[in-house]
Amino acid sequence: MPARLFYENGDGAGRTMATIKDVAKAAGVSVTTVSATINDSAPVSASLRARVNAAIAAVGYVPNPVARNLRLGRSRQVGLIVPDISAPYAAGLARSMQMALSDKGYAMFLASNGGDPARELADIARMNDHQAAGLVMVPAGLGARYAVRLAETIECPSVIIDRVIEGAPFDCVADDNALGARLIARHLLQLGHRDIAVIAGRTGDSVSDERLEGLRAPLSDAERPILEALICRDHPREDQALRATQDLMSRREPPTAIVTIDTVQTRGVLQGLKSMGLKAPDDVSLISFDGLHFSAGFDPEITSLDQDIPAIAEAAAEMLIGRLEAGAAGREKPPRLLRLPSRLIVRASCRRPG
Amino acid sequence: MPARLFYENGDGAGRTMATIKDVAKAAGVSVTTVSATINDSAPVSASLRARVNAAIAAVGYVPNPVARNLRLGRSRQVGLIVPDISAPYAAGLARSMQMALSDKGYAMFLASNGGDPARELADIARMNDHQAAGLVMVPAGLGARYAVRLAETIECPSVIIDRVIEGAPFDCVADDNALGARLIARHLLQLGHRDIAVIAGRTGDSVSDERLEGLRAPLSDAERPILEALICRDHPREDQALRATQDLMSRREPPTAIVTIDTVQTRGVLQGLKSMGLKAPDDVSLISFDGLHFSAGFDPEITSLDQDIPAIAEAAAEMLIGRLEAGAAGREKPPRLLRLPSRLIVRASCRRPG
DNA sequence: ACAGTAAATTAGAACGTTTTATTGGTCGCC
């Protein structure tokens, strides 16, 4: 005899969910009174309030959020859309975001689109369909045209994370890339590095552009100007960073330090060094924006600028829910841009040159 | 002047969502006919069907899933509950699961509870509240008592992943741990290892127990019986595995190979070896269940038994949706247990002993 | 041509809430 499924009576003769009507009957009041008691939406005398609460406990009533959503026209569900949930950044974000949201009584949808802008737009549409009250997203696409499509597709208050989309009507939470660049530059200069290479991501990607631009000034403040020849632009893929590393390290005068703009590039550099039998920090120093997860048991552990992902998630959740709870009023306010600082964590991949 | 928010007219004078009623009016038919057209729930003549479809396109109608859910008493949302979404296993699962579900028109809630059973039960309750139609979960708790609490709390068809919960009324998708153990044992024996250590997780954790038990027989088939002294039971934490490694490698006759039962233990062993200045595979061979993500740019890349996470996710999604779509009938069927094979991927952390 | 039946269409109830408008009751005030 097979095990019996406990929920087999879910819609049969078994216990059925208690409704607000049952509570009203049990308490001997109207459903309006019950609703008013639950939501404090109208004055209820103390005696009735007590009766109602007792009845709620007695019948084990829990409000049906679907019915409430239908009536109210909004839900307590927000969607998180990321390019790749299996990337450590997105995974950490999802984790913190979910906790922040559930603390406030919201559930979180998740969509992971593989970095494909078309799929991302589909994800947004699906979340609209499922009546997400708000969206938090790390956008997959770039550029002004994509921003327009985003704004057209999104129908609810939204917070954009990581990337700054110019002029779009969204709140943003992003890394303070300029500050981070200064920290990195200072660290390398203090160690005595002068020939510093930078491997950047796609041109037009606000994160990569801001970080690269942020490095330029402080590095040029040093005794000699930044060496343009050591800057590798538009290397968004890991294999490109690998190739670039091989090129850089084959030069007559190789750089003494490499700055990677993102984890993808960092991985590429590590592969590139390995392919040449080189190693940080012995042969070259390596420092990475966003390298938190290269510290686990990595050898060497990479000195990097680590974002405070829980703080980002909490800030985004707060911004979003602030707008949601404010109702129509909250939507009128102009979009906000919040920059959160990263911290430079010195690990083992940098040392004095020479 | 601040940027204007495109959605500021969301509930004001702006465009309002078209309802099925609008479609009916536009097509000159009843709402029943429109509904029948959309759902194929009743025969509709070709001519009316055409009129209705035209009207739907004209007014830009999209069904309101909240209203539908209310009426139907079920939703097209399923919840995924994992101990820690930032763990690679869970992240990969979430990614594949979300894709599998969205292909079938379902949205996915995500909850990550930090491995705390109490929070997990709360997550389940919240998903119940939000009317999740089904649940997929990697349970945080262990043991029969916890299984009972799970069964009491869960109100919808559910699939348990990874861990096998005895006698509980849930479908399960799990790794074929016995097969995996045989593969690992064979690999090590073929290389010539005889003194093989095993570092296992919590006793009572079905995954750990099955894997350890699975190793026993094939290792004892070899010329000498398995060395009980080299088996470290109940080492669920990373620091315990670290300590165990130090102990093992300090023995007069240290093992020539270490098998780790899970990624946590693997990390611990790597730390332990590093702390002693040892390295795999030079000083000891290392092989891990579940080590996929130690291959990225790891040095050495760890030979491991890799689960096919997309296959697991797809199987679970299919099982769950199968039950959901079958309605009441689907709930009567006895729970299924599906074991999926892992593949042994030979990387660089094992070699012949001596 | 007419009853009888099958097929196509529709009106209306129901799902579980929130909210608007209304009732009934208590009080103060002249």
Next chain:
DNA sequence: GGCGACCAATAAAACGTTCTAATTTACTGT
């Protein structure tokens, strides 16, 4: 003591669907 003014409580409508039961239309067989 009667009249409006407030307060607590309620009945009923509304949200956007689906589905049951009733109605209309079309068609078949004699």
